[in-house]
Amino acid sequence: MVRSFPLPGHQGEHERQLVGASQTSFPLHGLTPGVEYRINVSAVQNRNEGPAATTTINTALKRPKILDVETSPETGALTVTWQRVAVPGVSGYRVRGVPLPGEHGVTEESLVGPEQTSMPFDSLTPGIGYTISVSVVHGKTQGPSATTTAKTGLRKPEGLDVETDPFTGSLLVSWQRVASPGEKWLETK
Structure with a gap:
């Protein structure tokens, strides 16, 4: 449940909207310019409403x-x-x-x-x-x-090292692994 209402001493529009459980944002378009608002967001399950997270916003302040x-x-x-x-x-x-x-x-x-x-x-x-x-x-x-x-980008691998096998002349390249969510491994030949 998303609610917005003017602070005491301010005149402005009120808004109350029940949004979907998967939503993590909701645009408030009808706020009155130049008014301080209290914004409340609370979880709702069946008909029970939990405690609200609250913040205060001043619509007179400009957006950077x-x-x-x-x-x-x-x-x-x-x-x-x-x-x-x-x-x-x-x-x-x-x-x-x-x-x-x-x-x-x-x-x-x-x-x-x-x-x-x-x-x-x-x-x-x-x-x-x-x-x-x-x-x-x-x-x-x-x-x-x-x-x-x-x-965000991926970090550059660190600890790059190259060793030469003196008998075969082949190179062994090693580095420290870079971990990230959903990483995919590349196969080398």
Whole structure:
């Protein structure tokens, strides 16, 4: 169950929507600009509703503009870059990397300072798709998120070594294994 309602002292539209069990996101289109909202999300089983996860969002705050998401050729890690929001009193940015639906990986979230305009994701799972979001934080409230999708790369193998067999002249190439979800082994001949 997804609910949005204005905080006391604010006038705005209310929304209440029951979404499918497999959904992990839901767009809220009817929010009134310039209003602080409480957003609640709770699990529902049969007619029983569990405790809600809650957050507060201020629709008056601007959405940052995501400029780029780069993948490191060395590590496969993602780095997101955004444009700073020119609003007085910005206390920072909330930056998140969440696996796309159907992907299995870790989520990474950080709150960074108001002067920061980029953040590397060091803990995301290699080789899967992610939703990257950036939102401005003003005091205890959060503005709407700018989102994009990106895929983490695979790490470069390390420990590359080549040994020569002095009797046959053949080479033995060895390296440290790179693990990733859904990996496939390549056969060599």
